[in-house]
Amino acid sequence: MAIFADSNTRVVVQGITGRDGSFHTRQMMEYGTKVVAGVTPGKGGQTFADAVPIFDSVEAAVREEGANASVIYVPAAFAAGAICEAADSGVELIVCISEGIPVLDMLRATRYVADSGARLIGPNCPGMISPGKAKLGIIPGQIVEEGPVGVISRSGTLTYEVVWALTRVGMGQSSCIGIGGDPVIGTNFIDCLDAFESDPDTEAIVLIGEIGGTDEQNAARHIKEKISKPVVGFVAGQTAPPGRRMGHAGAIISGSSGTAEEKIATFKENGVEVAARPVDMPDLVGRVLNG
Amino acid sequence: MNIHEYQAREIFRQHGMPVPPGEVATTPEEAEKIAKTLGTGVVVKAQVHAGGRGKAGGVKLAATPAEAREAAGKILGMQIKGLTVTKVLVSPVEEIEHEAYVGAIVDRANGAVVLMASPEGGIDIEEVAAKTPELIFKETVDPRYGLLPHQASRLAYKLYAGDPGRARQAADIITKLYASMLGAGASLLEINPLITTKSGELKAIDAKMNIDDNELFRRTTIAELRDVEAEAPEEVKARAQGLTYIKLDGNVGCCVNGAGLAMATMDLVKYYGGEPANFLDIGGSSSPEKVVTAIEIITSDAAVQSILFNIFGGITRCDDVANGIVEATKEIELKVPITIRLTGTNEDEAVKILEDAGFSAMTDMDEAVQKAVELAKN
Structure with a gap:
């Protein structure tokens, strides 16, 4: 599935x-x-x-x-x-x-x-791919592989980086969803988390967030309350200055809210492991899958 | 896109908002002339895209035209948060009885415009939200129906309970605020403070407006409000080429495809003990020309000690980027080392192009970042 x-x-x-x-x-x-x-x-x-x-x-x-x-x-x-x-x-x-x-x-x-x-x-997203089944959007087909990891992300190439790192070590994906980098989008992290939770083929979930807004914080609280499958997070933009739009329209620290620091802290408070670097993702996923 | 206070006031004025008169001056003499025409005591305010103007000395009162000239002379040329002041707004001094706040923002979580009002105006609204959240009133606008009259009225009576005269004025102002938002394609507007004068009149004496960049293609008169003098020239140049560049304080110049990966690359530079010199996203379908511009921009920053390319080829073809690097280095003599990481679409062709031109390429992101950070230290 x-x-x-x-x-x-x-x-x-x-x-x-x-x-x-x-x-x-x-x-x-x-x-x-x-x-x-x-x-x-x-x-x-x-x-x-x-x-x-x-x-x-x-x-x-x-x-x-x-x-x-x-x-x-x-x-x-x-x-x-x-x-x-x-x-x-x-x-x-x-x-x-x-x-x-x-x-x-x-x-x-x-x-x-x-x-x-x-x-x-979406909008402003790479779309989604269910490896071996269907690709709706622009995620390169050659970097994915069928497997048990569900991937959700606000980014494009950063997602490819993480997915490729997973694929290289043999951790395939059930579906990869790029939800988009705009401030107002359709499907959000929580919608994807719930879908992966009910998908029998998904055993672990990777969530790739970035600065701006409160979607990651809401997702973190939702994970603690509603998601039984292990989730590993990553947040881009720890070095981003406040008040500047970092490429994505939604990637902006407004005043003091929406910082990477705040998001990482909220993940950790809610029991979600956070990778310090994209390359750490496969190890963390491996750990939560086996543990 | 940020616009200046005087520009935001003009948009408000076009929507019928009560905004005091005032004009913008670029020289002390002009400021004096404006003050003379106004015939009252004036306030001279720096027009820069930075908060905290008052604390920085960018807002001064002047009782006479001569004083206005003097005040403008002090403010023009002043640096506020690294930005040089080139314009001042000269406006009459108002007798303030009370200061309130009204604003409108796109609330991302709700997917709707939220109108906000507080009787605690004149100070940073984030401060009010943190200390006395019960003094911030909100109305969510359903995008299907727009702002309904009772919503504007409800907010207005919360601001001025027991004072129908002022509440009616406020409801009108709130309605016009929402109309200004739609009219200008703004993602944020604030009137802070919305003052009550001694005679009980409401006036919008400060205005802040952020325009959604995505609106500019269909709003040419708004797009013309962009003040390129108030922006870093490299950022202006990058935008003209479809690149996003933001200058930072470090010395590792970064060139990446994709905004998320660009942020993650900056974070990795920091992780390995370096400081990124910039955010630079060369975007999706990259032509060699874009890469040439990117290198021109990065090398124009004298602080850059080391250049890092991080490309994950998907739609972006690695060979396009490689050709761009080779092309650029024919035109520009690189004075600092360059570290190139690329993987994905047409990686093999890219490696060959680079090696033929005497460069080496890496495929591992972390190794490349570490190397670029090391090189910046030498």
């Missing part, structure tokens, strides 16, 4: 003909993901890569091809609209890779998705 997406997931790609969309759709298909449709308004009736029918709307892709998940690669200006369109069309899972979406747009889009009952991952 895996969480959120597996070999039964039927993907529609919004923005399939764009530069990023077309490149990553091919990568997803090569990985074995069932990409059943694409959407680019105005290009309905065409075919992508001689295999994937293109539609003018997500609604048509769902109706004609039975898509039940969407991956979004459209430019920031249209991305919040694309999220709402996907939610309105009845897909269960929406993965939004696009970055740079205005936060005021995301306030409405996340609310719209919640009202529709769909799950949104």
